[in-house]
Amino acid sequence: MSFLEQIKQRRTIYAIGKNVALTQDQLEAIIKDVVRNSPSAFNSQTSRVVTLYGESHTKFWNIVRETLRKLVPEGAFDATNAKIDSFAAGYGTVLFFEDQDKVKSLQEQFPLYAEHFPAWSEHSTGIAQFALWTALAERHIGASLQHYNPVIDHEVAKTFALPENWKLRAQLVFGSIEASAGEKTFMDNAERFKKFD
Numbered sequence: 758m759s760f761l762e763q764i765k766q767r768r769t770i771y772a773i774g775k776n777v778a779l780t781q782d783q784l785e786a787i788i789k790d791v792v793r794n795s796p797s798a799f800n801s802q803t804s805r806v807v808t809l810y811g812e813s814h815t816k817f818w819n820i821v822r823e824t825l826r827k828l829v830p831e832g833a834f835d836a837t838n839a840k841i842d843s844f845a846a847g848y849g850t851v852l853f854f855e856d857q858d859k860v861k862s863l864q865e866q867f868p869l870y871a872e873h874f875p876a877w878s879e880h881s882t883g884i885a886q887f888a889l890w891t892a893l894a895e896r897h898i899g900a901s902l903q904h905y906n907p908v909i910d911h912e913v914a915k916t917f918a919l920p921e922n923w924k925l926r927a928q929l930v931f932g933s934i935e936a937s938a939g940e941k942t943f944m945d946n947a948e949r950f951k952k953f954d
């Protein structure tokens with residue numbers, strides 16, 4: 758499959774299950790390859806990644822559930838709970854972090870670009886997220902990108918003993934594809950692209 762075809766194949770898949778043919782070792786190899794080979798400003802490699810499987814994956818989604826139980830109005834919690842169940846039904850969760858100590862040290866090292874490093878760090882994690890999402894899709898693994906940070910950050914860092922300077926940016930929850938993605942609409946190219954010759 759060409760790279761363009763892979764990009765087109767990547768979609769948000771909400772109906773995910775545990776029927777994944779790849780082993781954890783195979784998945785880890787893909788995750789490491791993708792993140793290591795994703796670009797970062799000045800090759801600063803600010804992205805940090807934690808992958809949760811099995812009980813750790815369940816534990817993570819229970820942290821999200823219990824955190825939201827305190828925040829979501831009671832009447833609305835059933836829908837939230839069902840959504841969290843659908844993520845917990847997946848095979849694993851990739852947590853994307855950005856190392857804030859590294860960002861700060863880059864700002865000190867390169868004062869001329871200091872104000873840009875936080876944004877460049879955000880770009881880097883986005884690139885890595887997209888690349889991994891696409892690489893998983895190539896292996897017929899479905900995923901969706903979630904953002905329960907920052908309300909879960911402290912509990913997640915404590916539970917998995919992660920450095921507090923690792924700032925959680927996104928959660929890519931993945932598993933077997935149990936139902937295909939919904940239809941996607943596209944805005945008019947004319948409103949989006951310009952070309953000058």
Ligand SMILES: Cc1cc2nc3c(=O)[nH]c(=O)nc-3n(C[C@H](O)[C@H](O)[C@H](O)COP(=O)(O)O)c2cc1C
Nearest residue numbers: 767768769770883901902903904905927938939941
């Ligand atoms: C930066 C970014 C943030 C997103 N945040 C969420 C999110 O918090 N929850 C969610 O269910 N989907 C999230 N999505 C998925 C988008 O809704 C989805 O990519 C978009 O509707 C296009 O659909 P597709 O992924 O199937 O191409 C996010 C996507 C991006 C790129």
